Amino acid sequence: MKFNDINLNEKIIEVIHEQGFDELTTIQEKCIPEILNGYNVVGQAETGSGKTLAFCLPILDKIIPGNGVQAVVVTPTRELCVQVKDEFSTFGKKRKIEAMSVYGGVKIDQQIKNLRTADVVVATPGRMLDHIRRRTIDFRNVVFLVLDELDKMFEMGFVDDVEDIIYEIPRERQILMFSATITNDVNGLINKHAKNPLIIRTKSFVDPGKLKQVFYDIHERNDKFSILLHLLKANRGGLSIIFCATRAEADVLEKNLRQQNVKVSAIHGGMKQNRRMRSLTALKEQKTEVLVATDVAARGLDIKNVNAIYNYDVPQTSKDYTHRIGRTARAGEEGIAITLLTKRDHDNFRRVQGADEHEIEEKEIPDFRRVPFKRGFEKKNNWKKPNKYRRKKPLNDRDPGQKDDRKKKYYHQKRPYNKGRKKPVQR
Incomplete structure (x- = not known):
């Protein structure tokens, strides 16, 4: 119609x-x-x-x-x-x-x-x-x-x-x-x-015949980020969404991807509103290639041209998995859903695999280059004390030719006890 x-x-x-x-x-x-x-x-x-x-x-x-x-x-x-x-x-x-x-x-x-x-x-x-x-x-x-x-x-x-x-x-x-x-x-x-x-x-908007579901069983947890980066570079074209279990993990992953020169944005419930709006604007204007998100923040957002879904953390239920992968392979387009497994993800993954509608194929881990993954990021702090609060160097440490614009007396010097005081009257 x-x-x-x-x-x-x-x-x-x-x-x-x-x-x-x-x-x-x-x-x-x-x-x-x-x-x-x-x-x-x-x-x-x-x-x-x-x-x-x-x-x-x-x-x-x-x-x-x-x-x-x-x-x-x-x-x-x-x-x-x-x-x-x-x-x-x-x-x-x-x-x-x-x-x-x-x-x-x-x-x-x-x-x-x-x-x-x-x-x-x-x-x-x-x-x-x-x-x-x-x-x-x-x-x-x-x-x-x-x-x-x-x-x-x-x-x-x-x-x-x-x-x-x-x-x-x-x-x-x-x-x-x-x-x-x-x-x-x-x-x-x-x-x-x-x-x-x-x-x-209504029936599912996703075409199951166009959606490919695969997983990689990663033995070393430290290799997880390196493999993700390798797959992102291999599957370029369209937008990729990476799902994380927590807000903290989403933030850390976004910063590490940015350090590897990936055009990335993040969205989760703990972000300040102006940062969330910047991420949404970048999505709308197609200025980002990768979106890192949590399930709650991404729910309901209509995001177009999604080429690949990455489950960096495996969802706890089959229903959450279905919601995630349902963002690709829409309207006749092809898509891929990739799940990265480590030892701690196997319990959740068994629950996902237990649902009859999901046929997930195991893939061999490709050759990849190991890259560092940082957990702690120092906050930039460019604040300095204003000049009026800075303590000046003593005269002995200053250059001989430097003009002294201060008074000779310092605030920390003690005045002589009797200076300016009347002598006590002796009786």
Whole structure:
């Protein structure tokens, strides 16, 4: 089905064509007409399937510019929050719809100011609750509530925050929920808050025939980085994503790759917001070849042209492994998923291999050149004491010809006891 065949506002259709879109994806084709008809919708779809536009376009079609906050979208991560907000801004620009993102890690004052003119608010749960407690957001005109990546919000422990937000939204609203998997917890929330929802499921967006899965069994843990670097240089073309288990490991790996002249960016939940935004901008402008990420930070991000996935640390569950490798081999393109095994990874890898859908082939370790891998990096500290705080050298250590602009008396020299004092009266 083509976008011209659905009943959307002409100005939105114009922007869709300007962005180079013509045909709907499966999730868009099934969801958009139902949302336009006013149904509560639950969509099960993977990242990259086009689910953001599946709820973004009908919302942009139905809300009225300048009528206050009419749509609230809740996302689990800041990166996804910014990405969804950008979609609303891009496709709603000709209708002059104002969208804003609300997340932690930045000053709240500017957000409070922008909320006065916003039509669509995309938020993370914590900062949204902050605005609710401050009473800086008005929900009286809200007609749409979207919960994106709902299963991930359960994993991250946001379910109570999400329910608190739901209770603040007017009852007469349309609720849309999207999740990669519909677990028992997700199902319970659907039954509790969505009245007669339409549950729409789509098949995997990844072509299994185009995805090659391999692993390397590395005996020496110290060789892991050297082998990774060798494989990165051998498989150039497109973008590579390297998944790490912890934020600290992601930071250390990024610094070591940068020292080997690799164009690399990192993204994880512990980064300051300005650094996260630099990484996202580099991705969008294709200025980076390698992205080092944790599972949580990368979840929901729509990253295009991914050529290879590297599991530097093996995920703990088969589901996490599926989410990782599902970022490549999309839309008919070929991709490869490479897992690097050391002794401590075998337990997790057995769980991944236990799932029937994963056929992972073992490869021989190629000839590679060993390179150093540093764990500790010294922080640059260029701060020096200002001149007025520096202690000057004693006169004896100075050059004889150097002009002395100081007083002869030093602050540390003791004054004679009786100087300037009256002698005690003797009686």
